[in-house]
Amino acid sequence: MTEEIKIAVVGLGKAGLPLAAVVADSGFEVIGVDTDERKCEMINNGINPIPEEPQLDELIKKYGGKRIKATTDYNDAKDCSAYIVIIPLYIDENKNPDFRILESAFRKIGQILKKGDLVVLETTVPPGTTENLVRRWLEEESGLKLGDFYLAYSPERVMTGYAISRLREFPKVIGGVDEESGKKAYELYSKFIPNLHLVSSAKLAEFIKIIEGCYRDVNIALANELFKIANELGVDFYEARTYANHEYCHIHLPSTGVGGHCIPVYPWFLIKEMEKRGKFSYAEILRTARHLNDEMINYWAEKIILECMKVKKPLSEVKICIKGITFRKGVKELYHSRNLALAKLLMEKGLNVFVYDEMFSKEEIEKLGLKWIDPEEADVIFDAFELKINRV
Numbered sequence: 153m154t155e156e157i158k159i160a161v162v163g164l165g166k167a168g169l170p171l172a173a174v175v176a177d178s179g180f181e182v183i184g185v186d187t188d189e190r191k192c193e194m195i196n197n198g199i200n201p202i203p204e205e206p207q208l209d210e211l212i213k214k215y216g217g218k219r220i221k222a223t224t225d226y227n228d229a230k231d232c233s234a235y236i237v238i239i240p241l242y243i244d245e246n247k248n249p250d251f252r253i254l255e256s257a258f259r260k261i262g263q264i265l266k267k268g269d270l271v272v273l274e275t276t277v278p279p280g281t282t283e284n285l286v287r288r289w290l291e292e293e294s295g296l297k298l299g300d301f302y303l304a305y306s307p308e309r310v311m312t313g314y315a316i317s318r319l320r321e322f323p324k325v326i327g328g329v330d331e332e333s334g335k336k337a338y339e340l341y342s343k344f345i346p347n348l349h350l351v352s353s354a355k356l357a358e359f360i361k362i363i364e365g366c367y368r369d370v371n372i373a374l375a376n377e378l379f380k381i382a383n384e385l386g387v388d389f390y391e392a393r394t395y396a397n398h399e400y401c402h403i404h405l406p407s408t409g410v411g412g413h414c415i416p417v418y419p420w421f422l423i424k425e426m427e428k429r430g431k432f433s434y435a436e437i438l439r440t441a442r443h444l445n446d447e448m449i450n451y452w453a454e455k456i457i458l459e460c461m462k463v464k465k466p467l468s469e470v471k472i473c474i475k476g477i478t479f480r481k482g483v484k485e486l487y488h489s490r491n492l493a494l495a496k497l498l499m500e501k502g503l504n505v506f507v508y509d510e511m512f513s514k515e516e517i518e519k520l521g522l523k524w525i526d527p528e529e530a531d532v533i534f535d536a537f538e539l540k541i542n543r544v
C-alpha cells in the first residue's frame with residue numbers, strides 16, 4: 153500500500169464503484185458505503201455488480217474485500233479521513249430536486265466526522281448545494297465548524313461504459329467551499345485523478361457540470377427540430393449534418409428524446425432556481441428544449457402509425473415492434489427512457505405493440521408488463537436507436 157490514508161466512497165453505483173476502484177488502484181485503502189447489502193456482499197467477494205463496465209471486473213476481483221471493503225454501516229468508515237459522496241439526486245413530480253437521500257447520507261457522515269477530515273460531493277446538484285445544504289447538515293450533526301473540516305465539490309463526469317477510462321484521462325474539476333478546502337481536496341484528488349483542475353469555488357464546479365448537460369439537452373433538441381424540418385423539406389438530415397458540422401458547428405444527432413438520470417434532469421436545476429428567483433425568462437431555451445425533447449415521442453408515434461396504415465390489416469391488429477427500449481444503446485437502464493415511453497404511448501392508443509431489446513430477455517420484458525416479439529415476426533419495426541421504420 154502506498155498511502156496510509158483511508159478514503160470512504162459513499163454510493164457504489166455506476167459512478168461510485170469505478171471511482172472506488174481507481175482510488176484503490178492508486179494505493180489507498182477504501183471503505184465503500186452503500187445501502188444495498190447484496191451489492192456490498194458481491195463486492196466483498198470480488199464480484200463486480202456492474203459487469204457491463206469495461207475494466208471494472210479485474211479491479212473488483214483484485215481489490216474487492218481487500219483494499220475495497222464494502223459496508224452498509226457508516227460507522228465502519230469512521231477511521232477514514234476523506235469522504236467522497238456519489239449517490240443519486242432525483243427530481244420530484246414538480247421537477248424540484250428531492251434532497252432526502254443526500255441529506256440522510258451527509259447527516260450520517262456528520263455523525264462520524266472528525267477534525268481535519270475532508271468531504272467531497274460528486275453527485276450533480278444545483279449550484280450552491282455544497283456550500284449551503286451540505287455544510288449545514290455536516291455542521292449540525294458533527295458540532296464542528298467549516299475550517300475544522302474541509303468541504304469541496306468535484307462533479308463526477310463518467311459515462312456508463314467508459315467510467316474507468318474517463319477517470320484516468322478525462323479532465324475533472326474540483327472546487328472548495330473555501331480556499332483551504334479547495335487546496336486540500338485538490339491535493340488528495342491529484343493522487344488518483346491525473347487530469348485535475350482546481351477551480352475557484354464549489355459552486356462554480358457545480359455549475360460547470362450542469363451547463364455541460366444543458367448544452368447537450370439544448371443541442372439534441374435543436375437536432376431533433378432540424379431533423380423534422382429536413383424530413384418535411386425532403387432532404388437527408390444526416391448528409392446535411394455531415395457537411396454543416398465543422399470546428400464551430402456541432403449539430404448533434406436526433407433521437408426519440410433524452411433519457412437516463414442525467415441530461416433530462418440537470419436543466420431543471422437551473423430552470424427551477426430561476427423560477428424561485430422570479431427570473432422565469434432567464435431559462436427560456438432550457439425549458440423549451442426539455443419540452444421539445446420530451447415531445448419527440450409524439451412525432452415518432454405519428455410516423456409509426458402512418459406506416460402501420462399501409463399494412464393490409466385492421467390497424468389494431470398490425471404487430472408493431474419497438475426495437476430498443478433502454479434510454480441509450482448498450483446501457484441496461486430504463487430511467488426516463490423515451491423509447492419505453494414511446495412503446496407505452498402507442499399502447500395507450502390501442503395499438504398492438506411488442507418490444508425487443510438485445511439487453512433484455514423475453515422474461516424480463518414480460519416482467520415489465522410488455523409483450524416480447526422476435527422483430528422478424530412483426531409487421532412494422534421501429535428501430536429506436538437507428539430511427540428507422542421498416543415494414544416487413
Ligand SMILES: NC(=O)c1ccc[n+]([C@@H]2O[C@H](COP(=O)([O-])OP(=O)(O)OC[C@H]3O[C@@H](n4cnc5c(N)ncnc54)[C@H](O)[C@@H]3O)[C@@H](O)[C@H]2O)c1
Nearest residue numbers: 163164165166167168186187188239240241275276311312
Ligand atoms: N452513471 C453515470 O453515467 C453518471 C453520469 C454523470 C453523473 N452521475 C452522477 O452520479 C450520481 C449517482 O449516479 P449512479 O449512476 O452511480 O447511480 P446508481 O443508481 O448506479 O448508484 C447509486 C448508489 O448509491 C447507493 N445509495 C443510495 N442511497 C444511499 C445512501 N443514503 N447511502 C449510501 N449509498 C446509497 C445505491 O444503493 C446505489 O448503489 C447521479 O446522481 C449523478 O449525479 C452519474
